[in-house]
Amino acid sequence: MKIWEKRGRRNTDATVEAVIAKAEELGIKHIVVASNTGETAEKFFDQGLEVICVTHQVGYVKPGEDEMSTEARVNLAAAGVKVFTSTHLLAGVNRAMRFKFEGVYPNEVVASALRILGQGYKVCVEVSVMALDAGLIPYGEEIIAVGGTGRGADTACVILPAHSSQFFDTVVKEIICMPREK
Secondary structure (H helix, E strand, O other), X not given: OEEEOOOOHHHHHHHHHHHHHHHHHHOOOEEEEEOOXXXXXXXXXXXXXXXXXXXXXXXXXXXXXXXXXXXXXXXXXXXXXXXXXXXXXXXXXXXXXXXXXXXXXXXXXXHHHHHXXXXXXXXXXXXXXXXXXXXXXOOOOOXXXXXXXXXXXXXXXXXXXXXXXXXXXXXXXXXXXXXXXX
8 A cells, every 4th residue: 555645636646656557456447536627537548447537516616516627528528438427425415404404414424434544535435336326337346446635636445336225335445545644
């Protein structure tokens, strides 16, 4: 496992290199990448991998606003990348209830528990389950998920995801890289 001293986008290129090497070593073909602009997903072009890009939901930053441009979506699609935009697995209605009623709800407890290993780790688990639920990756196969803290990528894991209805059957097989700083 590689440990980056600092978190964030400064680790993106090294994370991509580590992911490509691990995918080759294990024969993994499916890479699920959290990328709101498409920039991180583009780094996996022409690597012989099936890349699934999971974005923030529309309205995440501002109501009605999509963080990924139409041009980025077209470029990703032209390169064979599947782009998936949906409500986040560990947010959605629970987050709306927290905002409205100021309580703590189960999905957010799970998200906070996953963040013990870092924001990127939580993102890796979340996007892998979301991609499986969307039918974008095969059931019962290990994939590599790539996430980050803020922009860029600083965390990657080998994961055997389960559908959200069996979320706790998800298995993180290996952490490829992550930041020491949380």
